Amino acid sequence: MSIANVLFVDDEVPFVETMTKRLTRRDLEIIPAHSGDEALKRLKEHPGIEVIILDVKMPGMDGIETLREVKRQFPLVEVIMLTGHATVESAIEGMKIGAFDYLMKPSEIEILVAKVTEAAAKKRQHEEKIMQARLKAITTRRA
């Protein structure tokens, strides 16, 4: 049983490959993607994705735009921003839109795993609450 289902989005193919290997080794289920568009496609294909690790700086649709789109289509999926340059602004921007947290690249793998675990837990908690709310609604209706 993996810790979480993670979509890893970065335009640097070797980086994605290595990270996939390393994170898989740490019991994360990794689905790689190399652009914002691809990320959205993968999200549709795999409804089980809980956390997205998203690079801020990408050609084409950049991290912030992708984040916006993800939050619109899949509001419950948690996003961790991975920023290459230390622009606090873009990270803060991401947080405002609804990212779970941000990390600087390259970061310690353990920290990353910890963050993903937190995010997944939060997501599950959210889902739990929603589930309960629905159940409650159904039960009250029946009553």
Next chain:
Amino acid sequence: MALDIIINRLFPERLTRDKYYRSLIRNMVLTIIIVSMVPMILVSSTLYLQFRHSYQEKVDDHLRELVQKHKQNIDNYLQERLTDIRLMTARYGYERLKEEDLLQQNLDLLKEEYEKAFVDLGVVDGHGHQKAYVGPFKLADAYYGDADWFKDASQKDYVISDVFLGLRGLPHFIVAVRSEAAGRPWILRATIDFVAFNALVQNIRIGETGFAYILNRQGKLQTTPFTQTSPPGVIDTSAPQELWKRMPSEGNDVQVFLRRDKTGQDYIYAEASLKNGDWLLVYQQRASDAFVDLNRSFAITTLIMALGAAAVIIMALVLSRRMVMRIAMADEEKHLMDEKVVETGKLASIGELASGVAHEINNPVAIMVEEAGWMGDLLEEEEFQDSKYIDELRRSLAQIKTQGKRCKEITRKLLSFARKTSLSVQDIQVNEMIEEIVGISAQRAKYGMVEITTRLQEGLPFVRVSLSELQQVILNLINNALDAMEKKGGKLTLSTCSKDGFVVVEVADTGAGIPAANLRRIFDPFFTTKAVGKGTGLGLSICYGIIENMGGRIEVQSTVDVGTAISVYIPSVGSEPENAPNEKNQDA
């Protein structure tokens, strides 16, 4: 050229050495001088020439009238004397006039009438023997047969002789009238008193050098010129011929002209003919004397012109000095501004470049670090545990990780430096900024054998300034300090403290120090002691401008061969409420 020397004296050397300012100064000075002097010269010389012309005419007219009047006087005088004698001749005849009593009676009458005009009377027969004589001299039987006047008189009805000494040895002249008695000619002659006649002419005197005399055809003086004040020989020996040549053709005309004598002195002459052209009445006066008023007004005009010209020249110099100084100052400011813009632009483009490089480097480094991490992960597998190189491999991977982190740190610094090229004002923690800059300068310091130490006071208040500007200032000061220690190495101490509402950053080096003579000039733009091409001389002046704009100040302390400490005072945030009561207390 004299103007160049004056300009060199009057203007600062940096202006006169510059070709552009030099020609600017010269053009300005010359334009002002020409524009103001030309009308002045034209107007005053026109006025002067007009005045001179009319004044000369006035003098001419005056002299002409004077000479004309005297000519008539003298002519009348002679005419009257002649008429007297002719009347006597006609009235009494030869026989009666031979009687000396009658002659004496007539002489007395004439003397009574004309005071001392007549000296004596004599009756001379056709051969020149004096038949009767009355007068103060004993000339009763004098013989005049050889005298010039007698020869003339035998041909003409009457004669007025030139002045001569004659038998009596005194200057006199004779009026003689010829008549005939019983077919034989006889002559009544009268001697005219020279002194009385002379006075007629001698009295014509104007100014100091103006006098008159009479010349005969031979150029001999007929009157004694008034020579009391004029030096002897004042009458040019070459003059008479020329004067006669110039004699007016018409009997009544007066000729006025200027003539230069042998000594180079200019004289004004006025002449008129007398005695039907036998004599010449000459009036002469030194030109300088005749035109004394004119010369005085010329001198005054010249003096005023000279003073005016001097004033114009001084004004031109002062005015253009002021103007050129102002232009130079404006140019300098513009230059400085240009440099500043260029500097800022340069810094901004360096920032952009740095940010680009940092980005590009960051990704590969991240991949390398992750790959190393992956290798580390794999090394944990059991199959590798027995390898004898396992520790070496782990160490190597750790090293890759460490160096990766170092790269990350460098790119982070580059990025944070580059990102802050915006001029937006923000609250800044000075200590952080200094540590950042020290990080950037560390490499250079290491090569220069300089040890950088920081003594940063904890809990400094924020300063509200543009970060990039402050960075620029501190970086500049550090670079200067490193330059100062370039040769020998040394210690660079960066310290911060809070003082009287200012955050003070002190950059102290143990370098060569600044000589006292240069200390005043280090903030001057373009002042540099570095080799040509090495320094623009702008760094400190830009720093100064930046800090000044922030409302702070820069203080310098330097001792030659010991080192330099530059303190930058930046007003801290919230210093105003702190400061205000202090000031009030001081005022009270």
